[in-house]
Amino acid sequence: MAENKNRDVAASILPLVGGAANVTSVAHCMTRLRLGLADRSLVQEEALKALPDVMGVVEDDTYQIVLGPGKVARVTPEFEELVNDGKAAAPGPQPPTADALAAQGAELRARQKAKNATPFKLFLRKIANIFVPLIPALIGCGIIAGINGLLINLHWLPGVTPALAAIASGFMALIAVFVGYNTAKEFGGTPILGGAVAAIIVYPGVANIDVFGQTLSPGQGGVLGALGAAVLAVYVEKWCRKWVPEAVDVLVTPTLTVLISGLVTIFGLMFVAGEVSTAIGDGANWLLENTGIFAGAVLGGLFLPLVMLGLHQALIPIHTTLIEQQGYTVLLPILAMAGAGQVGAAIAVYRKLKNNTSIRKTIKSALPAGFLGVGEPLIYGVSLPLGRPFITACVGGAAGGAFIGLFSMLGTQVGSTAIGPSGWALFPLLDGNKGLGVTCAIYAGGLLVGYIVGYLATYYFGFTKEMMVEFNADVDLGESPEAHAEEGPSAPPVTGTPKEPAKV
Template sequence: MTDSRHIAERLLTALGGPDNIVDVENCMTRLRIGVRDSGRIDAPAISDTDKVLAVMPGLNCQIVLGPGLVDKVANDLKAALASTAKTLSAGQPRSGNSAEELASVGAAIKQRNSDRNNTPVKNALRRISNIFVPLIPALIGCGLIAGINGTLTNLSAGGGAPWLAGITPLFAVMSSGFFGLLSVFVGMNAAKEFGGTPILGGVVGAIIVAPAVANVTVFGQVLAPGQGGVLGALGAAILAAYVERWARSWAPDVLALIIVPTVTILISGLATLFFLMPIAGRLSVFIGEGATWLLGNAGIGAGFILGGAFLPLVMTGLHQTLTPIHATLIEQNGYTILLPVLAMGGAGQIGASIAIYFRLRRNTSVRKIIKSALPAGFLGVGEPLIYGVTLPLGRPFLMA
């Protein structure tokens, strides 16, 4: 038995058993394990496990193992969970379209999808999504405030409520402040995700939006503040994380506090100004023009493909990787033209679930699942309907 398998088995027990584990993810140094009941976690047993450096219990339990080993343990832990799920599934009788059967089928499908998508490319995409997911509440809040401000501005300009002219600047500040510094927040999250210091990632992200950038000429081109946007900040912060780790590997301990941040900012900053901002700037323009062209010329075909592809992305969690594209479009236009089209996939799930609710009038267990999952679906969270209702039944998922 390898060390990683031994560690995974000990962690499986100390985390409260397979039925207490919701999901398993990892970054460069730590496991991130979602659990149903944090009270079932045996933190001392985890700490006493060989090669475990630290444990932070909670609903999102984090276990520090260090680079290299964390990948092996994560894979072994997922394999152990998959094996347990198959054993339980094989021993359970089928009883028609009951709530228990649908839950079992949905969980099995989810686990198979997770195993199938455990590839280096898709894991890298998940790490990118981890950077942007924490930003979603701010994107939603500031976006709604911007929408309210737009309505108030129209009322004021149209003469219906001229007194609103004194209020709209307040809403404009609250909605635009976050978007003006979006590159900084992306830089901080990216540096953290890739094993760097968040504040240093924020520093290189701030270079992109700094007004003084307008005084910089690179290869005959005058840079503009914000050029490259979130894509430039993402690349700059990831680079900064690797430079920082490299600098820490050789900097003397007594001088690390001075050498590491200076070298990190200097190298990453120059690379950002000379390469990342020009390249990311062109890529951002291409994304904006490409999305506009696609929906302007491909018509209903584009909508069918985008909406149909969205739910499989949701199943694997890769839909969050679209957030950088949405953020880029918001930076350019003030809105994203893709999200309303993609959201129709979720709307299809709601429609299919409502249809099932009325078709299966005597199946109280399925109707109970639908009633509990529909509110989340209306709020944009489609996984309960996908894994609890439409996907286990098959055809409703395809029709959605």
């Protein structure tokens, strides 16, 4: 029955994105179905957003349909199968002509890239594409590590805990290899060569090598070293493809790629990346231990704007480095407070706009996902279009971040063993230096502070008198969005499409 439901969702989406012939690629991340489309003008966006299972859509380098965690992983294979079936059944190219589609698609892509694709954002997107595919394994292994720690503390199942430790730690022991593989793939090289060069970093035999008077340690440099080694391997490989004769390319290119990149990795990158990784870990801990309240407020308060600008992707390798170094990232629980402020703000909007059944319906349907850390529906359907509630939501996030930062100054670290989940969904992944009970209590306290401050700030300061007159009416915003825009001529409608996805 569940499979039929997922297939029904896929079947309802497919015709609204132009049918199988219009779909050039299918992928998914934590919450979104990501589609490559030949012609975006064929998308029936309003009808698509009206589907019960669609939380929103995102215009980016791919066309992204927000379905939520769990559901997207089940709908995607069904959708892909329908696309393949549709293309197999199609007799051939259909009107409009291929030339017309290509011209229109090129125009749309150029317009979109000119609008959003700055060099820095493109670089951050590449970094995100390297690490995002690793998140499911980080989550699974992190939860298993948490369960194992609980069993050890309770002295339960002593014969099972070593096996769970191996299951939880195996991926992290080899994460550099996966980073190297994904890096080479993302930068246009042969993925397996990137993985091979990155594998040098975790090979136990490097402990027999002295560099700059110091003995290397297996894993030194971590994911940053793996990333650098794989990028180097891509450039060496491309140089070889350009100059090595085709007759011996299959032998010479892989050999030179691994040899040159491997030597540079051993005698340079591992040492440099190790120093940088150590500095990141020490810097994050020093920041929270000495300026915890201020740092927590800044991180928690600015995370939503960072997401809107696409700059949050720069934090992914930092999180991964911290997890690799000390078993958890101390930054993610603080950043998760942005979601708490968002939830508190949404509840205040719900209570404030008692007559606006459309916004209240959106909030009621989106709040469960918001509590679990999925912020897209509340951000793009409620707070951001309204304007001021987005700012007051950030205030709530700052308060929650300051709360957790305070305890960091007092010597109690709150961390997460994986990246991705937020809100209540982060509880199974929590870890720290003072025991699971204390860690969970502090994190729960931060969420509560975020909810309360986000609610109060929004309820008392989130609306002007003009906004109350404009929005506190019994209307359907989906039918006349132009009548319900935020103050200012360029503000998006309350039910408008997000430009960048947010995961808080």
